Amino acid sequence: MSDVKKICAEISRQAKEASRKVANLSSQIKDNCLLRTAELILENRHSLQEENKKDLKAAEEKGLSSAFIDRLTLSDKVIDSMVQGLRDVVALPDPVGEVPRMWKRPNGLQVGRVRIPLGVICMIYESRPNVTIDAAGLCLKAGNAVILRGGSDAIHSNMALARIFHQALREFDIPEAAVQVVPVTDREAVNELLKREEEIDLVIPRGGEGLIRFVAENSRIPVLKHYKGVCHVYVDKYADIEMAQDICFNSKVQRPGVCNAMEGMLVHEEIAKTFLPAMAKRFKEAGVELRGCKKTLSILKDAVAATADDWGQEFLDLILAVKIVGSMDEAMDYISKYGSNHTEAIVTKDYERARRFLKEVDASLVLVNASTRFNDGGQLGLGAEIGISTSKLHAYGPMGLEELTTTKFIAYGDGQIRE
Amino acid sequence: MSDVKKICAEISRQAKEASRKVANLSSQIKDNCLLRTAELILENRHSLQEENKKDLKAAEEKGLSSAFIDRLTLSDKVIDSMVQGLRDVVALPDPVGEVPRMWKRPNGLQVGRVRIPLGVICMIYESRPNVTIDAAGLCLKAGNAVILRGGSDAIHSNMALARIFHQALREFDIPEAAVQVVPVTDREAVNELLKREEEIDLVIPRGGEGLIRFVAENSRIPVLKHYKGVCHVYVDKYADIEMAQDICFNSKVQRPGVCNAMEGMLVHEEIAKTFLPAMAKRFKEAGVELRGCKKTLSILKDAVAATADDWGQEFLDLILAVKIVGSMDEAMDYISKYGSNHTEAIVTKDYERARRFLKEVDASLVLVNASTRFNDGGQLGLGAEIGISTSKLHAYGPMGLEELTTTKFIAYGDGQIRE
Structure with missing residues (x-):
């Protein structure tokens, strides 16, 4: 031995x-x-x-x-x-x-x-x-x-x-x-x-x-x-625009290097034109690089075109993937494909959509109208934490x-x- | 592929x-x-x-x-x-x-x-x-x-x-x-x-x-x-003799081939002479072979001498290892060494010993004054069960x-x- x-x-x-x-x-x-x-x-x-x-x-x-x-x-x-x-x-x-x-x-x-x-x-x-x-x-x-x-x-x-x-x-x-x-x-x-x-x-x-x-x-x-945190905020067509901006900004910028920071922002197409320009301005001022899908680029002329690698990427930095989706189902399918079961949030004023998102999205924490940054033992009220689990056995979150x-x-x- | x-x-x-x-x-x-x-x-x-x-x-x-x-x-x-x-x-x-x-x-x-x-x-x-x-x-x-x-x-x-x-x-x-x-x-x-x-x-x-x-x-x-069920009943010096006999008999004989059947019986030395002879008679009538420690053999002349392999053995049969212990601590040390974290029971009328056994014995089910055969989803009130876990993560029992x-x-x- x-x-x-x-x-x-x-x-x-x-x-x-x-x-x-x-x-x-x-x-x-x-x-x-x-x-x-x-x-x-x-x-x-x-x-x-x-x-x-x-x-x-x-x-x-x-x-x-x-x-x-x-x-x-x-x-x-x-x-x-x-x-x-x-x-x-x-x-x-x-x-x-x-x-x-x-x-x-x-x-x-x-x-x-x-x-x-x-x-x-x-x-x-x-x-x-x-x-x-x-x-x-x-x-x-x-x-x-x-x-x-x-x-x-x-x-x-x-x-x-x-x-x-x-x-x-x-x-x-x-x-x-x-x-x-x-x-x-x-x-x-x-x-x-x-x-x-x-x-x-x-x-x-x-x-x-x-x-x-x-x-x-x-x-x-x-x-x-948990291997990584690829967290998303989905801005629904029924979102309160100002609340959505505050939540997305906080989720991305407050501490970009940690696992509960937002890495992808999904925006319903019916709200994109109203929501994105002011949001992009705020992100720009904070030094955040936006990498957008084609539809995003048509609204935000100075965003970078996202490559396939940007979807589901854990940047841990002031970089954000932005995608416009045609429906909440598309957003949830995207999260199911690219998320890491860590933290997912929706911003909406619609009761039924909030309920559906909470029920159907599979992540250790699912939030309605709050920042992804709350996925933390102290913030959720557990006291100190020893880590976060994104596999389901014994502990999830x-x-x-x-x-x-x-x-x-x-x-x-x-x-x-x-x- | x-x-x-x-x-x-x-x-x-x-x-x-x-x-x-x-x-x-x-x-x-x-x-x-x-x-x-x-x-x-x-x-x-x-x-x-x-x-x-x-x-x-x-x-x-x-x-x-x-x-x-x-x-x-x-x-x-x-x-x-x-x-x-x-x-x-x-x-x-x-x-x-x-x-x-x-x-x-x-x-x-x-x-x-x-x-x-x-x-x-x-x-x-x-x-x-x-x-x-x-x-x-x-x-x-x-x-x-x-x-x-x-x-x-x-x-x-x-x-x-x-x-x-x-x-x-x-x-x-x-x-x-x-x-x-x-x-x-x-x-x-x-x-x-x-x-x-x-x-x-x-x-x-x-x-x-x-x-x-x-x-x-x-x-x-x-x-x-769970790999196996090596379950014990500890008959304390303060046990109700008749209750202890019923519980030990049920634990061993009611269905000997299953994981929650008793495989080892631990008897406090101060009660052994009163408890063992009548118990052994009942076991004998049911065809149970007793394999005893030296002290047991001095009380039960026709018991078989246990070998080292008998302690902690999962017989799944009408065979029982019997050991006389000098104290409850000795019983708990034995269980810690030879048990399989499955089911452990004490028979006692003493409040404090019951509490201590429940607290200190590490098994998926610890019982006071009841048969080991109750470690089963249906019997414990969970409804149907898909199995029993003897490792602690996610499910224990x-x-x-x-x-x-x-x-x-x-x-x-x-x-x-x-x-």
Whole structure:
């Protein structure tokens, strides 16, 4: 057995053992441990940043991009937001032990479902040390043990954060293996972890599409993920023009680099001439490049002609595909073909069309008269989120604390036997 | 591309296309179609049995076991129970469109979760033609398209059942591809289906452990399954002796060949001498072979000495492993080590021990003072079930109609944008 294989086997085994204890911790212990971790992060701000500097120096020497280095940096602001993140998680209700339903059978057996932790969760992510704390906080609160495999360029930062977490865990008599950072930066470690189906219950990859595809294709363990967000706003012929402009502008421009930003705008042909010119002006002022279909180009003379690749493209930038459609059915067919089951919105004043769009469009969030940017755990009211799932099993949409749990059946009997 | 590959690709593509239509059918249409299928099965009883005879003849010529042939036979009784099964599914409430929760955000956005079908479900099972109708009924009612791959020895029966289903589907203008039986008996077809992750949302294997392991190991698509049921009853020192005997007897003897039968009985040492002798007598009369630990043997002189293999063994027969434990903790450690997360029961009169067992034991159903045989969709009140899951993601325990669905988020806005 290779060393990496041995280390991963041992980490997984310890996580599984710890998970039994973590599952039965009281809410108070879990919360106090998270608050103590927050406190320790603040107390150790300086030494954390010293460790982080080792990673930053190596990243600079490797000539990594400034965007990369930005995500890697534990600035004061990032540290403060990690601390706030932990406190926010503490403020959320503990899902473990909740009984969403209970009923009685004709024989008197009282049956219910009770919420329980999943067990061991493995997070695989890029060189963003803040994810280490965010993920560990959510997993622990939901009663799970967590294995954290961050990008290798963040190894010093992640190990330093793990040490802080371990101190807090020790102070509350929680096994340190409840939160483990994988100490090997070798890529082989990811492959090994993805095989530990006996110990790990769920893998959550976070990062670019390449990382996520790699994890999905190599995992023997269930994976919750989304590859990309190709979100649309459909401006119906019965839209309130001003509202449609505000929603489309916000969906595209407020933060163009994220998965819930609008990448395609579909406009009903009966409203296109009224809607598009002022909308295009506003987009132009914000620096958005419009790539339009033929009909769009006949209205917007200075738009770029869209190529086949632009439909369904995740630009993550100030670029927008614009298509005029002849009907709502055409819009929904387009979304079914080019969407990524992430976020889809309609702007309309028509009751029946709103109902139909909500019912028939298959996406993790479908909105009427609101920005696509609301597809986010915090914005939807779930509290902090650990990611967004665009596949349907177990979770579809933002994953909060509840999605890090499952339910088991319980039954209270008085001697019932089966006839 | 091989022929089998082509056929599987085409089946999957058509199922996906059909699934969009099936997802939006009214409850009434779905129910009427299922009732019509039931009617047609009765009308075609004779021709169904003629087709079934072809399978039976081939099976006999192949020298397959009488148990195998029994499961393959479409007797009058089996046909009647398929028909009743469809009618039972019709009587269940339609889960699709249900809104389990809705809430309001501070900005006035009204957010909710609405229940939707999973999409395309692929069932892989052995030569039991009744599963064809049971599974198709449940999948259709939950708004899914289904691909049915039954054992090759049941191919004539399954194709005949599919023709009946298709007639009913046509009468209600539902695409025939909503219910497809894979017409190729080649094993390669299973491999090909397990790769169609773009079209198939969920795979449910049903049958022996070998089949299920094959599916789990080769699938790129999420799989819901249980490998085996190693269920225990723990007779606590505070048990009501008579109740404990009734529950243990029922758990073991009522139907020993199924996954929710008891395979191991754990007895607290302080009650063993009172409990075991009369219990052993009752088991002996029923023909149950007891395989005991050393302490058990000192009480039950004629019990067989258990070997290491007997602990955690799924006998599926009139054999029972018996172990005396020194404490409830020892019992729970044993269950954690040898159980299969299926069904675990405690018999006790002690309130706190009942609570602790319910909380700490990790199984899809944990019971107090009731038989393990209740782990079944019908018995727990879910209606018909499509199987039992012992892995935690998406479903843990019996899977009824609700487990064949997921939820998406919906949001009703009035022009909300993100700040």
